[in-house]
Amino acid sequence: MQVNNSITIEHISKCFRKIPVLSDVSAEFESGKIHGIIGHNGSGKTVLMKIICGLMDADSGEVFINGERQKNGSAYKSNIGAIIETPGFLPTQSGFKNLQYLASIRCKIGDEEIKSAMKKVNLNPDEKKHVGKYSLGMRQRLGLAQAIMENPELLILDEPMNGLDKDGVCDMRKYLLNLKSQGKTILIASHSAEDIDVLCDTVCEMDKGNLKKVR
Numbered sequence: 001m002q003v004n005n006s007i008t009i010e011h012i013s014k015c016f017r018k019i020p021v022l023s024d025v026s027a028e029f030e031s032g033k034i035h036g037i038i039g040h041n042g043s044g045k046t047v048l049m050k051i052i053c054g055l056m057d058a059d060s061g062e063v064f065i066n067g068e069r070q071k072n073g074s075a076y077k078s079n080i081g082a083i084i085e086t087p088g089f090l091p092t093q094s095g096f097k098n099l100q101y102l103a104s105i106r107c108k109i110g111d112e113e114i115k116s117a118m119k120k121v122n123l124n125p126d127e128k129k130h131v132g133k134y135s136l137g138m139r140q141r142l143g144l145a146q147a148i149m150e151n152p153e154l155l156i157l158d159e160p161m162n163g164l165d166k167d168g169v170c171d172m173r174k175y176l177l178n179l180k181s182q183g184k185t186i187l188i189a190s191h192s193a194e195d196i197d198v199l200c201d202t203v204c205e206m207d208k209g210n211l212k213k214v215r
């Protein structure tokens with residue numbers, strides 16, 4: 001079966017206290033590609049990603065995933081893995097326990113899949129250290145493990161390389177390109193021109209509430 005994991009957004013607008021952040025934004029992100037979103041701080045990248053994931057409601061406009069219109073707050077039922085800003089975890093539990101807890105929400109995977117996701121981002125599933133004692137890069141890796149552990153068809157990654165060291169960035173690029181080769185659709189916001197160049201098939205820029213195609 002051919003899986004089509006396109007994301008289409010139509011006429012999305014969002015204001016905070018009457019100040020527009022997104023003004024009638026429409027775009028189509030084709031399936032099986034890596035799509036980059038760039039733009040200065042505060043331009044609305046994270047807000048757009050939250051709306052696509054269903055973590056925030058738009059004031060108006062619609063999100064379609066796989067051609068299916070998403071009702072407000074419902075997108076997490078779809079097959080989406082996401083990292084939005086710095087992932088929040090329970091600080092007094094191990095990384096593995098945190099992922100176990102999160103996996104129990106959807107009951108799609110067991111311990112083996114969790115361990116495999118942690119190994120893919122070079123975290124040791126048997127590490128007893130609590131997440132509160134993790135470094136920034138370790139927390140980011142754990143966030144990525146969470147995003148990929150249920151093998152979603154669609155990944156929404158808001159600055160996923162934040163806090164990763166050189167090897168971590170290199171591993172992650174390889175890993176994302178590998179996911180793309182499996183037909184996954186990836187939307188990635190980044191301030192790194194190099195990550196965008198190396199990874200993305202299309203690039204859009206958020207500017208003054210609009211999303212403009214750069215390539």
Ligand SMILES: Nc1ncnc2c1ncn2[C@@H]1O[C@H](COP(=O)(O)OP(=O)(O)OP(=O)(O)O)[C@@H](O)[C@H]1O
Pocket residue numbers: 016021039040041042043044045046047048206
């Ligand atoms: N929950 C909220 N309440 C009020 N204003 C918000 C909220 N979330 C975002 N904003 C505002 O919306 C604008 C866009 O924020 P957003 O986080 O999307 O920017 P960004 O492009 O992701 O920036 P960065 O590159 O720094 O991550 C900012 O002015 C921000 O203050």
Ligand SMILES: [Mg+2]
Pocket residue numbers: 045046047158
């Ligand atoms: Mg942001």
